[in-house]
Amino acid sequence: MLQATFLHREALYLRPDPARVIVRPFKPTTEPRDLNPTDKTRANHIVERVLALDPQVTADLLADVLENFEGRHRNLLQEFEFRADEMEQALAAHGVFSSVQRQLIGAYFLNEYSFEASALFNPSIVPHPDQSGAPKGGLRFILSLRAVGEGHVSSLTFRTGTIAADGSLAVDPTARLASSPRIVRQISGPAGEEVEVTFKEEQDISERVIFPVTESQSQGIEDARFVEFSDGGRKTYYATFTAYTGRAIRSELIETSDFLSFRMSPLRGTAAHNKGMALFPRKIDGKYAMIARQDNENLYLIYSDDLYQWDGGKAILQPQFPWEFVQIGNCGSPIELDEGWLLLTHGVGPVRKYSIGAALLDKNDPSKVLARSVEPLLHPEPSEREGYVPNVVYTCGAMRHNDQIILPYAISDSYSNFATIKIAALMRAMS
Structure with a gap:
């Protein structure tokens, strides 16, 4: 030929x-938006563990995550907030969140791809x-x-x-x-x-x-x-x-x-x-x-x-x-x-x-x-x-x-x- x-x-x-990476939603076992207050799934457990942290520990952990990943993505804190917004229905079952808690929870439900x-x-x-x-x-x-x-x-x-x-x-x-x-x-x-x-x-x-x-x-x-x-x-x-x-x-x-x-x-x-x-x-x-x-x-x-x-x-x-x-x-x-x-x-x-x-x-x-x-x-x-x-x-x-x-x-x-x-x-x- x-x-x-x-x-x-x-x-x-x-x-x-x-x-070259992007952040994508991480969905452990059950999609968080499908949860109800009585579900005891991996996703619920993650949210509960974050809420149980001391406020200063929560803030320090969020700062550490941002320092570790900030240079790899544009407006990473905004990405955390956006992911928390996507999970609003599931988060509502757990009561009131501080902005720092919401952002940290958003980070737990993202992964790099x-x-x-x-x-x-x-x-x-x-x-x-x-x-x-x-x-x-x-x-x-x-x-x-x-x-x-x-x-x-x-x-x-x-x-x-x-x-x-x-x-x-x-x-x-x-x-x-x-x-x-x-x-x-x-x-x-x-x-x-x-x-x-x-x-x-x-x-x-x-x-x-x-x-x-x-x-x-x-x-x-x-x-x-x-x-x-x-x-x-x-x-x-x-x-x-x-x-x-x-x-x-x-x-x-x-x-x-x-x-x-x-x-x-x-x-x-x-x-x-x-x-x-x-x-x-x-x-x-x-x-x-x-x-x-x-x-x-x-x-x-x-x-x-x-x-x-x-x-x-x-x-x-x-x-x-x-x-x-x-x-x-x-x-x-x-x-x-x-x-x-x-x-x-x-x-x-x-x-x-x-x-x-x-x-x-x-x-x-x-x-x-x-x-x-x-x-x-x-x-x-x-x-x-x-x-x-x-x-x-x-x-x-x-x-x-x-x-x-x-x-x-x-x-x-x-x-x-x-x-x-x-x-x-x-x-x-x-x-």
């Missing part, structure tokens, strides 16, 4: 960092909504990544960087701290829960971590495929992702305009019961369009008048070449070129080896396949074969810049890198 000569691998390795200790992979890339400070002839970008920590729980994290006029790439330093957002709205609907979360403006974008919120996401927010969507001059960033309970999957949608506030909504319809959906960056003939894989093997084109309802579809790409005989899937939203829609695909071959290929779809009728890559654009090199899942290269979305495709990609479900592809050479190589 030949490596594409028009593809250049960078050396911008993004590796998981176990030192190293959200990217195991892996940092499956990236997608979009232009930054704020292009101030971008290099002349270049642009700023936002990179989304799937982070995996203890228990194989997946969350969504971000990086920023720049592309220079000549196509050279740089990734900005990562913030020392990491934080989860506040939930500002959560409602239940017939298809599941819709959630709105927001971060504070002073939190650097690399500090922002979207952790599973709903039951459908409880084991992971996986493989977000971000796209800058244009509609009548208005730009919105959407990302389809896989919500995973540990037993079942379904497709959901993230929406944001600023990467500060996010809305997560379940998708409805027969096509939303699988993974790997990717939204076109604009409407086609007045309809939303999506690439999806309902049958775990082929790629389908689906149209819809409703962004949240997806049914039916037409199979447009099937496994054709040996490196994709097992299955094919999309590797992010189609990229609009003069020649048509460039769709990056993944193929699975012998010994479950993953490679990245491409197809060119007609701009006016994307059901027409104009060309395909006979050989992969990218396949695991010897140095990229080892990791949590061996023999895999994968991406959740690339981006055009001038005459190049900027392709962030994951290596063996462990860490990430970038590659650049010359568009003209890619078009000549497809048949």
Whole structure:
């Protein structure tokens, strides 16, 4: 299998960092909000032990906790208070608390979680909504990544960087701290829960971590495929992702305009019961369009008048070449070129080896396949074969810049890198 000569691998390795932690609710045995005054559970015992402490001992212990952890988190005392507020119903059963007691109890019901200790992979890339400070002839970008920590729980994290006029790439330093957002709205609907979360403006974008919120996401927010969507001059960033309970999957949608506030909504319809959906960056003939894989093997084109309802579809790409005989899937939203829609695909071959290929779809009728890559654009090199899942290269979305495709990609479900592809050479190589 030949490596594409028009593809250049960078050396911008993004590796998981176990030192990056967030605080998460700690729930011993019974969830505290479910307790009643007669329950004698571990949670109740913890609260009673704190209340039995001498006030000065309580104050000294809280000060010691703050000294030990303060430099690891933003506004840690506020996090303790917020956790105590979440437990208000349970705490009310124990009488009156001082503010110091409440804060210390909040600390006992939190734990640190190293959200990217195991892996940092499956990236997608979009232009930054704020292009101030971008290099002349270049642009700023936002990179989304799937982070995996203890228990194989997946969350969504971000990086920023720049592309220079000549196509050279740089990734900005990562913030020392990491934080989860506040939930500002959560409602239940017939298809599941819709959630709105927001971060504070002073939190650097690399500090922002979207952790599973709903039951459908409880084991992971996986493989977000971000796209800058244009509609009548208005730009919105959407990302389809896989919500995973540990037993079942379904497709959901993230929406944001600023990467500060996010809305997560379940998708409805027969096509939303699988993974790997990717939204076109604009409407086609007045309809939303999506690439999806309902049958775990082929790629389908689906149209819809409703962004949240997806049914039916037409199979447009099937496994054709040996490196994709097992299955094919999309590797992010189609990229609009003069020649048509460039769709990056993944193929699975012998010994479950993953490679990245491409197809060119007609701009006016994307059901027409104009060309395909006979050989992969990218396949695991010897140095990229080892990791949590061996023999895999994968991406959740690339981006055009001038005459190049900027392709962030994951290596063996462990860490990430970038590659650049010359568009003209890619078009000549497809048949």
